Amino acid sequence: MNKIKLKSPFLRLACRLQILALSFVFLFFSCGTSQKENSGKESLKVVNWNLQTFFDASFDGNEYSEYRNEKSGWSKERYEERLDRLASVIKELDADLFVMEELEKEEQIQDIANRLSGTFDFAKLYTHGFFAKTEGSSIGCAILSRYSLEGISVHTIDFRNGKKQPSMRPIIQFSLTKNKSKLTLFVNHWKSKSGGAEESEIWRKRQEKLLVRLMQKVKGKDKAVLALGDFNKDIWEFDISESDAQDSQNGERKTNIMLHGEEKFAVYSPWILEDGNCVTQGSYWYKNFWERIDHFFAAGNIRLTDFKAECSGEWAYEDGHPKRYQLWNGKGYSDHLPISCTVIF
Incomplete structure (x- = not known):
């Protein structure tokens, strides 16, 4: 375990940065955060955003081909511009937990956090972070949080029977506690449909099976569980189920999606409305149609409100x-919209 000193201004906050020497690359840094005591259930605003191939300014040869040298138009200046834009969005959305897909390296968490640190409102600071990707992969997933990240583990598929396994992002599991309420989360970025939707579906099904197994291990009537991320699978491609499990607190919210593993696992998706239709605004615009491939899936003693694709x-x-x-002119943000919700647990 190696210690790395964070550059100013984090030295004033006495944070720690550690990289764990495992088969994945990890980043974790932490410092004190004040929490307001509340009675009853707690709430957090959560945002998930696929950032669209957000590489750093170094050319390591592991980038996608269009980013591998300065002839592509990618440069330190372009990277700095994207960082500034991302920080601006994070500040505007003002979430307690901000989850991102398609970052390249753990050092980028520090770059982002440095741009978010210029405030004397310590409740607004993102004081905890984490990054993971599989060895040899170009991109991974990252977390910024105002609350301590607990019990972090990273799960991946190692399939060695039959078809050759493509590079796939792992599932990050962690928990956070606000006062005495605990929320367990699973960050996902499932296999894309590049190479063909039908051909790649086998790998998304395997990732779904892994997620179900992990969620089943922690779910109980008192537990609050949330899976989120870019699943590269539209809401209508999941098993839409009849509502069959009521929220234990108010008796109103019911599950509407059945995930498939060794056993079926009922979850709630805020994309599906009570009348059986789905939210009109999607999160990904593809071939002149909205797709809803970025998700929040809730299970257990939890309720989601204020869901939207931030547009x-x-x-x-x-x-x-x-x-x-757009790499050619350096303009734009991402081909996905951020999705957000309030989690009550």
């Missing part, structure tokens, strides 16, 4: 479509 900020056009990042 009214500088990262979206007036018609709500995402401003895709």
Whole structure:
């Protein structure tokens, strides 16, 4: 375990940065955060955003081909510009927990956090972070949190029977506690449909099976569980189920999605409305149609409110479509919209 000193201004906050020498690359840093005592259930605002191939300024040869040298148009200046834009969005959305897909390295968490640190409102600081990707992969997943990240573990698939396994992102499992309420989360970035939707579905099914097994281990009537991320699978491609499990607190919210593992596992998706239709605004605009491939799946003693695909900020056009990042001119943000919700647990 190696210690790395964070550059100013984090030295004033007495944070720690550690990298764990495992088969994945990890990042974790922490410092004290004040929590306001509340009675009853707690709530957190959570945002998930696929950042669209957000590489850093170094050319290591592991990037996607279009980013591998300065002839592509990618540069330190372009990287700094994207960092500034990302920090601006994070500040505007003001979530307690911000989860991101398609970052390249753990050092980028520090770069982002440095840009978010210019405030004397310590309740707004993101004082905890984490990054993971599989060895040899170009991109991974990252977390920024205002609350301590507990019990972090990373789970991956190692399939050696039959078809050759492509590079896939792991599932990050962690918990956070606000006062005495605990929330367990699973960050996902499932296999894309590149190479064909049908051909790649076998790998998404294996990732679904792994997620179900992990969620089943922690779910109980008193537990609050949330899976989130880019699943590369539209909500209508999941098993839409009849509502069959009521929220233990108010008796109103019911599950509407059945995930498949060794056993079926009922969860709730806020994309599906009570009338059986889905939220009109999707999170990914593809071939002139909205796709809803970024998800929150809730299970156990938990309720999701205020769900939306965030489409009214500088990262979206007036018609709500995402401003895709364009390498040739350095403009744009991402081809996904952020999704957000309030988690009550």
